Structures are given as C-alpha cells and as structure tokens.
Amino acid sequence: MKVTIVGAGPAGLYLGILLRTADPANEITILERNAPDATFGWGVVFSEETLGALRDADYPTYLEITDTFARWDAIDIHYQGESLRSRGHGFSAIARRRLLAILQRRCAELDVVLRFGVEVDDVAALAAETDVLVGADGVNSVVRRADESTFGASVTPQGCKYVWFGTDLVLDAFTFIFRETEHGLFQVHAYPFDENTSTFIVECPEHVWRRAGLDTMTEQESIAFCQDLFADELGGHTLMSNKSVWLDFPLVRNRLWHSANQAGNTVLIGDAAHTAHFTIGSGTKLAMEDSIVLAQAFVRHPASIESALVDYELERSPTVERFQQAAGQSAEYFRRVGRHTHLEPVRFAFNLLTRSGRITHASLSVRDPKTVATLDSSFAGGRAVTPPPMFAPLELRDVRLTNRAVHQVSTVDKIAGAADTGVGLVLVGPVAVSAEGRITPESSTVDSLRPTTGATVGVLLSHAGRRGATRPPTQGVDLPLPADQAWPLLAPSTLPYTPGSAVPKAMDADDMASVRTAFADAARKAAAAGLDLALLDLAQGHLLASFLSPLTNKRDDEYGGSPEARLRYPLEVLAAVREVWPEDRPLGIRLTVADWARGGLTEDDGVSMAERFAEAGVDLIQISAGHTVPNSQPEYRRGYLTALADRVRNEARVTTLVGGYLTTADEVNTIIGAGRADLCVLEGPC
Amino acid sequence: MRIGIGLPNTTPGADGTLLLEWARRADAGPFSSVAVLDRLVYDSIEPFAALSAAAAITSRVRLATMIAIGPLRGAAMLAKQAEAVNTLSGNRFTLGLAVGARRDDYTAAGVDHRTRGATLSEQLAYLRGRGTDGMQVLVGGSSGPALQRMARYADGYAHGGGPPRAFASAATKARAAWSDLGRPGEPALWGQGYFALGDTERGTDYLRDYYSFTGPFATQIAAGNLTTARAIKDFVRGYADAGCEELILLPTVSDIHEVERLAEVLD
Structure with a gap:
C-alpha cells in the first residue's frame, strides 16, 4: 500500500x-x-x-x-x-x-x-x-x-x-x-x-x-x-x-x-x-x-x-x-469561572476538577481521598468524619432539611410513599390553587393537602394557565379534554398552547385579582395543612410563567412589553403569597430560566429574572427550562439542567434546586459539592 | 428483552408470497413481533398493507411499523390505516412513527418537508385525541424536539439503529424527556438492527443502495450490517444491557431461510 x-x-x-x-x-x-x-x-x-x-x-x-x-x-x-x-x-x-x-x-x-x-x-x-x-x-x-x-x-x-x-x-x-x-x-x-x-x-x-x-x-x-x-x-x-x-x-x-x-x-x-x-x-x-x-x-x-x-x-x-x-x-x-470566585477554596477547587464531567465525587474519592474528605467536612463545620455532600443538612429559614435529595411527586396521595424513602424534601405538585388551575381532572388541588408526619414536605402551587383542561398523562400530555368535560382557560394572551389546544381568555383586571387571591388563599391553606415549604410555579408554560416570556405574553398594558412589565404580575402574586405565608417557612419559585425557543427568554434573561426574584426575597429557585411553547429545543442528557443551575446559583446568588434526570447519589454529591446547586431532584429509587 | 424480526417489504425481489411465508414462519418461531419499514420512492410493499396481510395469517406475533413516515399521509388517513391494522390483528399492532430521512418521499407525496416535525406532532395529537386505547404508539428521532414529541404523545421510543452504546445513550435521553414531560412510569424502548446470514454481500449491497441518499454515510450504515452469529449475539447482549425492551432484527436479503438462520443464532 x-x-x-x-x-x-x-x-x-x-x-x-x-x-x-x-x-x-x-x-x-x-x-x-x-x-x-x-x-x-x-x-x-x-x-x-x-x-x-x-x-x-x-x-x-x-x-x-x-x-x-x-x-x-x-x-x-x-x-x-x-x-x-x-x-x-x-x-x-x-x-x-x-x-x-x-x-x-x-x-x-x-x-x-x-x-x-x-x-x-x-x-x-x-x-x-x-x-x-x-x-x-x-x-x-x-x-x-x-x-x-x-x-x-x-x-x-x-x-x-x-x-x-x-x-x-x-x-x-x-x-x-x-x-x-x-x-x-x-x-x-x-x-x-x-x-x-x-x-x-x-x-x-x-x-x-x-x-x-x-x-x-x-x-x-x-x-x-x-x-x-x-x-x-x-x-x-x-x-x-x-x-x-x-x-x-x-x-x-x-x-x-x-x-x-x-x-x-x-x-x-x-x-x-x-x-x-x-x-x-x-x-x-x-x-x-x-x-x-x-x-x-x-x-x-x-x-x-x-x-x-x-x-x-x-x-x-x-x-x-x-x-x-x-x-x-x-x-x-x-x-465563566469569574462567577465562582465567591466559593470557598475547596469547593472552588472541586468545581474546577469536575468541570468537564469526567471527574466526579466518587472517582475523585478514589484518586484523592484527602481532598474529598476536606470537601465533605466543609459541609459539616469542619468535622473529620462526615458523610458526602448529599447528606449535608440544609437550613431554609426555620426549616431544616436533613439531606439534599428531593423527591418530586405529582399528586397528594403519593406524599406518604415518598416520605418513607428518606429524602430531605418531598415536593408535591403542581398542586392547583383552584379547580380552574388544574392541568387534568386528576390534578391535586390545594384543598386535598393534609399534614404529613415524619418528613419535610413542600408544595408547588400552580395554575396551569393555557396548559389546563387536558387528559390525564397516561396516553400523553397536552391532549385537550373533550369540550363537554373541559373548563375555560386563562392566559396573558389569547394564544393556544398547541394548534389543537383550547384558546385561553386573556386575563382582565378581575381575573388577575382573583388568581392573585387564589394563590394567597392556597398558600394560607397549605400553611394550615402544615406544609414546610412552598414554591410558586413560574415554569413549564403554566399561567405565571406565560407572563414572563415574550413568546406568550403579547399584552400592551402594564403587564406586557418590557422585561420589567412581564415580571410585574408574577412579582405581585409572590408579594401577596409572602404576606400570608408564615415568616419562619421558606418560600420559593420554580422558574423557567430559558425558553429554549427562538425569540424566547435566553439564559441571560433567566439569570436576570432570578436576580429580581432573589431581591424580592425568594428563598429557593427550582431550575426549569423549555415548555414555554411546545416546540422548544431541549438537549436531553443526564443533568441537562445543571449548567443553568450553576449560573443561577453563582450569578444571582440564590439557593437552587435542580433536577434534569439525575439518578445517582454520585451525581448529587458532585453537583452539591461543586456548588452548582443546593438541592437535587433524585429520580429512580423512589 | 423480546426479539422481533423484520418482514422483507423493502428488500430487492421480495414479493407477496415471500412476505406471507416469512410472517407465517416468524409467527411459529421464537420471535415476538414482525416489523416493516416505510419508503415511498423505493421498490417496496406499503407497510400498512403488508401488516394487514400478515395480520390475516398470524395469530401470536405483534405487528409493528418500525417506523412509518407519518407526514406522508394525512392525519385522518394515517389514523384510519393504523386502526384498521389494529382491528384486523385483534389489538396486536404497534404504530411506530417518525419523520423519515428522505426528501424525495415528501416530494412524491406532495407534502412540505420543512414542516415535517410540526406535522407529525399534529398527527399524534389527532391520533391520541381519538383515544386510541389498545394501540401502542412509538415515536422515533434523535433530536431534542423529536424526543420531546415522543414523550408528549407516545407510549415509547423507536430507536433508528446503531451500535448498542448509541442505543444506550438515546435510551437515557428518552427517559430524561419522559421525566421532563411528567409522564408516569418509563417509556417503552424499541431498537433495531440489520442482519444477513446467508448471502452477506448481497445484504450489504442492499443497504448501500437503500441508504444511498445519505451519500457517504451509506457505507457506514452498511458496515453495521450483522453478518455473523457472533456479531448478532454481541449486538443482542449489548441492547439487552442497555435496557432495550424489544429489538427488531431487519433482513437485508429476500431469502426465506434467513428466518431459520436467525432463529438458530438466537436459540
């Protein structure tokens, strides 16, 4: 040759x-x-x-x-x-x-x-x-x-x-x-x-x-x-x-x-x-x-x-x-390493070592047990014998989570089962603030919340907006209910979610007042039912999220147009809820950090919004992306939301919860240890 | 993991007699399903017609399109054809749908190629809106939007082929999408691969021809043809390890003895 x-x-x-x-x-x-x-x-x-x-x-x-x-x-x-x-x-x-x-x-x-x-x-x-x-x-x-x-x-x-x-x-x-x-x-x-x-x-x-x-x-x-x-x-x-x-x-x-x-x-x-x-x-x-x-x-x-x-x-x-x-x-x-310079040295170092995903908490603990021990003990006030970061407690206001793993369940009846798994937080939701705010006829509403013993439980309070009145998710999602079983939908503007979805009503002043009141009432009920933490749902194309994005908010009043105007209604709802939600319990949001769609909110927009909500006093942000419109461009893989969480946590300086298909303790230890998020939704074992 | 076999509806020289005899033997053999491909501008037997015929002479195996190019048909017609096969087979039908890869199929069908993804989504919404209980629906495609479409409307994922590690990576993405859309449980995961055990050269030539529209990639696809017992066994083991639920092995030569040859390897 x-x-x-x-x-x-x-x-x-x-x-x-x-x-x-x-x-x-x-x-x-x-x-x-x-x-x-x-x-x-x-x-x-x-x-x-x-x-x-x-x-x-x-x-x-x-x-x-x-x-x-x-x-x-x-x-x-x-x-x-x-x-x-x-x-x-x-x-x-x-x-x-x-x-x-x-x-x-x-x-x-x-x-x-x-x-x-x-x-x-x-x-x-x-x-x-x-x-x-x-x-x-x-x-x-x-x-x-x-x-x-x-x-x-x-x-x-x-x-x-x-x-x-x-x-x-x-x-x-x-x-x-x-x-x-x-x-x-x-x-x-x-x-x-x-x-x-x-x-x-x-x-x-x-x-x-x-x-x-x-x-x-x-x-x-x-x-x-x-x-x-x-x-x-x-x-x-x-x-x-x-x-x-x-x-x-x-x-x-x-x-x-x-x-x-x-x-x-x-x-x-x-x-x-x-x-x-x-x-x-x-x-x-x-x-x-x-x-x-x-x-x-x-x-x-x-x-x-x-x-x-x-x-x-x-x-x-x-x-x-x-x-x-x-x-x-x-x-x-x-x-973007400049955003990490507030991290304490051992976490900064661990973040650096794990930057490309090729080194994890588990693999480093084999190569370099000493650094990992230093990292782990930094989560435990310097004590020498400590469990890995996933098991570090976290305090949010007066609520103490025993570890960093979160299990998310869709309906109230699943809370008890999840509580038995030993996760630090069971998050239930989306739980509708009113019957009209349900996604499907089977969605839980806030009235079904009951006290749970033996676990820390949070609730994601939601109004489905234009993604409401759909069939249960066994055969798919966003499939509208037959007309005779559906209820009227609300949204910032009259845009249906999919071509086959019902056309929502553009909210007028009365609708906005009543939804705001519904969120506050729901928070009061959740507090009375002993829920430890509440998140408002500003994600997944649901009602409040639809106000944030220019793709879904076409209003020409003071609630549409500029980024500040699009933030106004969600901030009003947040303020109304904070007023009735107990002072000693944490209140957060689930936020769409990026729309992953042309003309939609970018990561930079998401970080700016997170900063605004942090200033407004939220204690926790759950990271979400996409779903503002159905044809978004996600890139699915393990931990596909982690990079967004890292930006929000370290640029907006707010406590973050992230999912994105994390299935192992090693992933959680690596994310928490590197300061990319504070809590992780762990899938699979629960 | 269950293993199904493809029917020869796109291989050169396959006729009705061969296709029916193939289905009959597969129904008797160790296979859990028979599956067909879909190409408009290529010498082949239309997939829903092929499966209707197979339905009539089989009683056990599942019948699947792996995949059918949804947008080539109107939504109502697609639903009608699918429901017909499901009815004729006594609920043994699995409808695998994707956008396909060939522009000339779209031109021939008079369908806009640029909006194929949106069209498939609308078809799925239509199908699912009819409450198609009892008919399993799979969706294929490897992009983020395709996986999202799968998780929004389907019961599971139809992978487009490749080595086991490619399947494993796609399966992870499919599960992530499933979770992202808030679907309960796990998506069904189906895989596929090509084989030739008799005249392997002819099989590989067919693949080069079938995929010639991909240009130089045809050689790569043809290089993936499983032509030895060892290669098939490794492939099957790899797919099983990766969490595949049903693996379809598609023929590349129109030779009825391929059914027994494959059955023997899998035994």
Whole structure:
C-alpha cells in the first residue's frame, strides 16, 4: 500500500511508524511544510491511559518518550491567596520538539520517506497518485480545505482568548492560577515538561482581554504584562515567547473524516479532523490514538481501503465526540469561572476538577481521598468524619432539611410513599390553587393537602394557565379534554398552547385579582395543612410563567412589553403569597430560566429574572427550562439542567434546586459539592 | 428483552408470497413481533398493507411499523390505516412513527418537508385525541424536539439503529424527556438492527443502495450490517444491557431461510 501523509506532527509521524511496522511493504511518504526542527508551542500532556496505548502500539518509541517524560500526579490550584493541592491525577508531559525528534528518528530508522519544506497545493493530484492520502496537517489542514463540503467541516472559535508561553520556572504539579484584576479574572494553566522548562498558558475572556488593552499591545508588551501579573508565582523566573500571540481556540469538527471515490481515498487524523479545547489537554493524545486506530484498521481490512477508513471512523468518532463534549464544558467553565470566585477554596477547587464531567465525587474519592474528605467536612463545620455532600443538612429559614435529595411527586396521595424513602424534601405538585388551575381532572388541588408526619414536605402551587383542561398523562400530555368535560382557560394572551389546544381568555383586571387571591388563599391553606415549604410555579408554560416570556405574553398594558412589565404580575402574586405565608417557612419559585425557543427568554434573561426574584426575597429557585411553547429545543442528557443551575446559583446568588434526570447519589454529591446547586431532584429509587 | 424480526417489504425481489411465508414462519418461531419499514420512492410493499396481510395469517406475533413516515399521509388517513391494522390483528399492532430521512418521499407525496416535525406532532395529537386505547404508539428521532414529541404523545421510543452504546445513550435521553414531560412510569424502548446470514454481500449491497441518499454515510450504515452469529449475539447482549425492551432484527436479503438462520443464532 502506498500512503502519502501531509503533515509531520505527532499524528502523521506516528502513523508512518505504525504503518511500516505493521507491514514493511507499505510505502510511506510524509510531506511537511516546515523545517524538521521548526515547532510551535512548548510541552504536550499525556495521561496514564494514553501511555498504555503507546506502549502497545510501538515499544521502542514508548521507551524513548517515557524516558524523557516529566511526570507528576498533583494539581495545584492557586486561588485567593490559598494554594490547594489535589493528588492522584497521573500526568506526563514532554517537550513537543523532543517528541517530534524521537518520532522523526524512528521514521528514518523504518525508512519512512520524510520530505520537509514541501508545500502541498494540489491535493487532488496527490490523492490520485497514492492509495491513501492522509491529512495530518493540523487545524488549518490543506487536505481538509481542499474538500470541505465532503468532510462537512466547521471551524468555530471556542472559549477564552489565550496565549502559550514557556517559562524557566520548573513546576512539580499541573498548576492553575486564578488572578483577579481591575479588568476581570485571568487564569493560568501551567505544567512542567522537562527538567528546565514549563508550559505557561494565560487566558481570559475576550472582554477582559480588551479592557486590559491586550488587543493593542505588541508581543513584548503582552509578555511584560503577563510577567508582571504573575510575578509572585514566577518568583523571578521569566516568560519565554515562541510566536506567542493571543489566540482564539479553533473548534474543528467534521461530519465525515474520510472520502473514498474514483478520485482517491482521503482520510483526516488529529487536529485536521477534530480539536478538543486545550483546557482538557487531550489534543496530542487524540491525534496519536487516531494513528493507532487507523493503522490497526488497515491490518483488519487488508482487502478494502474503504472498509478500513469506515472502521477507523466508526471506532474513533464516539470517543472523540465524548472528548469534544467534555472539552466544550471545560472551555465554557473557564469562560465563566469569574462567577465562582465567591466559593470557598475547596469547593472552588472541586468545581474546577469536575468541570468537564469526567471527574466526579466518587472517582475523585478514589484518586484523592484527602481532598474529598476536606470537601465533605466543609459541609459539616469542619468535622473529620462526615458523610458526602448529599447528606449535608440544609437550613431554609426555620426549616431544616436533613439531606439534599428531593423527591418530586405529582399528586397528594403519593406524599406518604415518598416520605418513607428518606429524602430531605418531598415536593408535591403542581398542586392547583383552584379547580380552574388544574392541568387534568386528576390534578391535586390545594384543598386535598393534609399534614404529613415524619418528613419535610413542600408544595408547588400552580395554575396551569393555557396548559389546563387536558387528559390525564397516561396516553400523553397536552391532549385537550373533550369540550363537554373541559373548563375555560386563562392566559396573558389569547394564544393556544398547541394548534389543537383550547384558546385561553386573556386575563382582565378581575381575573388577575382573583388568581392573585387564589394563590394567597392556597398558600394560607397549605400553611394550615402544615406544609414546610412552598414554591410558586413560574415554569413549564403554566399561567405565571406565560407572563414572563415574550413568546406568550403579547399584552400592551402594564403587564406586557418590557422585561420589567412581564415580571410585574408574577412579582405581585409572590408579594401577596409572602404576606400570608408564615415568616419562619421558606418560600420559593420554580422558574423557567430559558425558553429554549427562538425569540424566547435566553439564559441571560433567566439569570436576570432570578436576580429580581432573589431581591424580592425568594428563598429557593427550582431550575426549569423549555415548555414555554411546545416546540422548544431541549438537549436531553443526564443533568441537562445543571449548567443553568450553576449560573443561577453563582450569578444571582440564590439557593437552587435542580433536577434534569439525575439518578445517582454520585451525581448529587458532585453537583452539591461543586456548588452548582443546593438541592437535587433524585429520580429512580423512589 | 423480546426479539422481533423484520418482514422483507423493502428488500430487492421480495414479493407477496415471500412476505406471507416469512410472517407465517416468524409467527411459529421464537420471535415476538414482525416489523416493516416505510419508503415511498423505493421498490417496496406499503407497510400498512403488508401488516394487514400478515395480520390475516398470524395469530401470536405483534405487528409493528418500525417506523412509518407519518407526514406522508394525512392525519385522518394515517389514523384510519393504523386502526384498521389494529382491528384486523385483534389489538396486536404497534404504530411506530417518525419523520423519515428522505426528501424525495415528501416530494412524491406532495407534502412540505420543512414542516415535517410540526406535522407529525399534529398527527399524534389527532391520533391520541381519538383515544386510541389498545394501540401502542412509538415515536422515533434523535433530536431534542423529536424526543420531546415522543414523550408528549407516545407510549415509547423507536430507536433508528446503531451500535448498542448509541442505543444506550438515546435510551437515557428518552427517559430524561419522559421525566421532563411528567409522564408516569418509563417509556417503552424499541431498537433495531440489520442482519444477513446467508448471502452477506448481497445484504450489504442492499443497504448501500437503500441508504444511498445519505451519500457517504451509506457505507457506514452498511458496515453495521450483522453478518455473523457472533456479531448478532454481541449486538443482542449489548441492547439487552442497555435496557432495550424489544429489538427488531431487519433482513437485508429476500431469502426465506434467513428466518431459520436467525432463529438458530438466537436459540
């Protein structure tokens, strides 16, 4: 087989090596634009897992690479004058220059033809004269660009502005530094990669970068700026530049990584095919793993190049997708990390470590029991022997929840069963404030509430609005009752929920007064029935939520139009309820934080609303999203509401309750421990 | 996990005789259901007609569309056809619906492709508004809106195929959507995969052709064809582990012996 590889980075060189060792009959040529010793960047990181794969793929290079490795197992987090060390993380790094030299030597040994200083301009011609053309030419891949539509390529900026320096400060851990400035928060990702040098990456959100004037500084000025900013940590050491300019990270995605037709076989590997944000440090690892899998695929499919390329892509794409997902979360975390700076150091650190979803409370307690013990005890006044965060009590006004797990039941008759499960809070609802406010004929109304012993019980007080008068949910939801069984619906405006739903009446002043009174009366009844906590339902497209969203509130009076006007009626209802709800018991809301629909409320809108309700004195916000209109765009997965809860809790600074399909104690421990929410709806076991 | 077998209503050369004999053998064999696909602009037997015929000569197996492209038919006509198959089979019918993937089917049917999602939602509202007791309804699709539609109107989820881990991930999303819509209990979860045990090359060629409209993805889909006993067993185990309730194995060659070959592997 004749293979031409464009790009002599780690992916291209390693593929050359593996194809030659698999079959010496393979003719491999690698074309590289630059000189053999030209390289950008400083060190690259590998995990233990990757090292195992490198050992199995080519032992001689594995020996050489690991011989020169900087290895460490600690992550240091410098934050608000404190330094916290987490152990058990098992990293290795090597100078990129050194890695390339090792791979180049091995290529030469195996008679891989290496041609440097070669610009490829006719990709099609190259593909035609070889059996397989491999695009290993990085983010700006010429091979990919020659046929972008086939690959379905997209390149978009992701995360913060960043700049890659070296430093002669030799670290003994992967080091994060967070530095508050008058312009905003800066952070550093630094790690050693040989006996003399460390990588030192500085990043900050674009608006901070502009405010600091970095957009107009020369390279020398920006080095001086960073050196000054981190003078304490550098302790007299210097930052070194290697074409170190501020960059946007390019997120590369391709719908397909190969094409096979009469014009030839082409395949993309490494950054040419996909990138993963540098804050999870996996770019080189993913690239070299691509090479391993592609080389193996050729061995498995000796008769068909196309089958090998399909096999390679099928095997690699789920893994890469997972890393891109985690990397996306990590990039987003660093873009918004400024909101977390009020967290106490151990929780801030745990939030940082669990940012991409790959480390959880359970997995960290295996790697680093000490940090987890510190975290757990921070929930128990510093006591040494403590249960995990899920079991930390929480006080809301005079009500004490014994743990952070919440079970939500739909009707009053299910409270007793849920109370037996041991959750800290049983939340019943939506419970209608009046018969007209029911969702279905079977919905509970506030009159059916009775005292419960042995459990803390909260009620979600609701008026279904335009989603009322529907059939019980056994066959589906939002299916209107037959006309002779339905009752009239109320909403801010005369818009039916689905095309087949009944048209609601737009509320007039009398309707608004009577619904407000109904909420207050309901709260009084719930208090009398001994309910410990009440939430008003400002979510799920129900009546009060319909006032908040511009999609459903088309009023031209003082209750519609501007965001402030749309908030007015729900705030009035809240005030009326707070007046009658006992002072010593918590009152909160369930809030639609984002409509997930075009023209609807955005996350930013949701955070602003949460701030308004926090100012108005709510003790708790349950996070909800979507359902304002039936055709919203949710992205379901485990914990799909957690990111919203994190924003509301840490930007609006209010106690939050979040669900979003959480089914395990580990998820709850991780969310609570990291300060992303204060209470979690746990599904499944109840 | 129950295992059903597809009827050959879209494979090349399948005729009425083969389809009926296939259904008869499946009814006698270990299979819990027989299922059909739906394509308008492709040489195939219309799914509701195929299942009506199968209903007449079977007594045990469940009959399913996996899936039927809802929007190609008007809501009332779709409900009429579905109810007919359910009645003829004595409530053995499972109606799987989705929007399909082919634009040319929509063009041929004279239906707007852009509004297909909204159309399917309206059809489901219509179907469910009639109180279709006794007819199980599944909805497919992998996007958030599709899963939301499933949870709003259906009894469960019809997955579109792929390796077990793809099914597992979709099943989690389906359960999350179910919970999000406040539906009691759990959604029914159905999966599917293609197999060929006799002339495997012919089966794979058929898949390339059937999916040629997806361009280069046809090769990937064809690469997923289960062509060995080992591959089928691994696939079945993977789906069972992922919580699949009913797995439909769809034929790719019009060879009656495929029924026994598959039964033997599953034995």
